[in-house]
Amino acid sequence: MKQACNLLIVSDLHLSEGWDPETGRTSRLEDFFRDSAFARFLDYHERIKNQPRFEGRPWLLVLNGDIFDFLQVVSLPEEGIALQTVKGVRHWENLTANEREYGLGTMARESEWKLKQIAKGHQRFFAALGRFVAHGNQVAVVRGNHDVELYWEPVQERFVIEAKRAYVRQRLRKGAGPPLTLAACRERMRFYPWFYYEPERAYIEHGGQYEAANHFQDFLNPILPDDPERIELPWGSLFVRYLFNKIEDVHPFADNVKPLTRYLSWAFRRNPIKAIEVFLGRGWVFLQALWKAGRKVTFSAMRTGAEHNSVDQATVPLPPKVQEQIKELARRRTEDGWQSWVGRLLEGLISLVTLLIIGAFVVMAGATLFLDQRPWWTTAAYLAMAIVATVLRRELRQSLSRLSSEDYLTEVAGELEQILDRARGADTIVLGHGHRPAVERLEDAWYVNTGTWIPIYEKEGPIEGREVLTFLRLTWEHEGIPELLHWDDAGGAPSRMVFWDDAQVLRRDSQQKAS
Numbered sequence: 001m002k003q004a005c006n007l008l009i010v011s012d013l014h015l016s017e018g019w020d021p022e023t024g025r026t027s028r029l030e031d032f033f034r035d036s037a038f039a040r041f042l043d044y045h046e047r048i049k050n051q052p053r054f055e056g057r058p059w060l061l062v063l064n065g066d067i068f069d070f071l072q073v074v075s076l077p078e079e080g081i082a083l084q085t086v087k088g089v090r091h092w093e094n095l096t097a098n099e100r101e102y103g104l105g106t107m108a109r110e111s112e113w114k115l116k117q118i119a120k121g122h123q124r125f126f127a128a129l130g131r132f133v134a135h136g137n138q139v140a141v142v143r144g145n146h147d148v149e150l151y152w153e154p155v156q157e158r159f160v161i162e163a164k165r166a167y168v169r170q171r172l173r174k175g176a177g178p179p180l181t182l183a184a185c186r187e188r189m190r191f192y193p194w195f196y197y198e199p200e201r202a203y204i205e206h207g208g209q210y211e212a213a214n215h216f217q218d219f220l221n222p223i224l225p226d227d228p229e230r231i232e233l234p235w236g237s238l239f240v241r242y243l244f245n246k247i248e249d250v251h252p253f254a255d256n257v258k259p260l261t262r263y264l265s266w267a268f269r270r271n272p273i274k275a276i277e278v279f280l281g282r283g284w285v286f287l288q289a290l291w292k293a294g295r296k297v298t299f300s301a302m303r304t305g306a307e308h309n310s311v312d313q314a315t316v317p318l319p320p321k322v323q324e325q326i327k328e329l330a331r332r333r334t335e336d337g338w339q340s341w342v343g344r345l346l347e348g349l350i351s352l353v354t355l356l357i358i359g360a361f362v363v364m365a366g367a368t369l370f371l372d373q374r375p376w377w378t379t380a381a382y383l384a385m386a387i388v389a390t391v392l393r394r395e396l397r398q399s400l401s402r403l404s405s406e407d408y409l410t411e412v413a414g415e416l417e418q419i420l421d422r423a424r425g426a427d428t429i430v431l432g433h434g435h436r437p438a439v440e441r442l443e444d445a446w447y448v449n450t451g452t453w454i455p456i457y458e459k460e461g462p463i464e465g466r467e468v469l470t471f472l473r474l475t476w477e478h479e480g481i482p483e484l485l486h487w488d489d490a491g492g493a494p495s496r497m498v499f500w501d502d503a504q505v506l507r508r509d510s511q512q513k514a515s
Contacts, residue, residue: 006049008061011206027075041494044492064431069147106149130166137188141156145237148233215331217232318423417447432449439499453468
């Protein structure tokens, strides 16, 4: 991709099995419902690329990780030839109990079949990608923690084939659009194992490597050392496979509520018996899977001479020394990241304990009012203590929430800026993963988080979701604040994201400058 392109960058779409054209039903694990909006987003940018500010340059669409959610594809191939092709057996009863309950694993053939299922449920999305490249634009795919299966070359080839097929079907149906060959599709769709980097212009990485729960020991070559046909999943992925997928059978939006403690609080208030049943029953399975995975990793690490075989350094466009510094940053951040997890755990425990205390005071107030002969002020005292406990609970949760929800990715971007300056630098450092759109000024560069296109559930207020549909647009000679935009599908055009001044941040910055 040596041609000078204008950039469009999106991340965290989380496509899974989507809409089944045979039944008309949507998978309960699906998070992405904006296939048509995404198609109109790409069509719009194809129409405007000849405007003077875009100079007629082709677009390079960077899909920056977690575009697909292989973990949430849990259906099985049909019995017979389809199942035999993928697993070598003809009947589900010949699969392992784990596969029957939680879906296929991470082998190349299994992952390729999962991507076919994703494409089947998202034909409009894949057709839009095919049409986009048919007009001479390009696509760069950077993998994330939820679509690490793109590591396998057959899965990459399946991605290209499905985009081409979906577009050809659409073209035949509508009778319009430029032709697209498979060779052209392969040429214009490229896969990047770690990040996409244009020296002095942009460094684009998903960002999951900097979080303890989603950190891979060797992201360039994420296979199990003693089982190279399977991918070594971090414990966050095991959590999704064995616990959260089952929770979403009850509450389909569960994994979109941030932080996790807020969902837990809501679930226990709404239906405590069902919540306890799910977490106790499925939590044990998750712990078993985590224990087995930990034993495998530990055993492999202790084997004499056991090493991961890294991808050829030539495929990663940065000097080896700089690559090692980025890897070391990820290792260090994941070690420090446990502090945030402890904070979230404390927040959840305090929320639960204080809720029980409030409930106890209310029960005692009711008991003294209706069942006891004590003075009325005893009931009033219990109610007063319940009110005080409620206020303290709110203040404690807000304080701990601020401590545990600091945007660590902004700090990571600042350190990446320093590391990249030792090479040829980057004006814009782009991450995803956190689902929170952001634009922050670093020392010299800009940090941008592209957010997500799936429903976001805010910390404050009731459990409600909203879709922001954010993306970053960088023209070839762009200067100044990066264009972090959101796609207004009703208006058929993008508009700039609005970020309000944070008084606390402004005060902290002024204090740092004064010191």
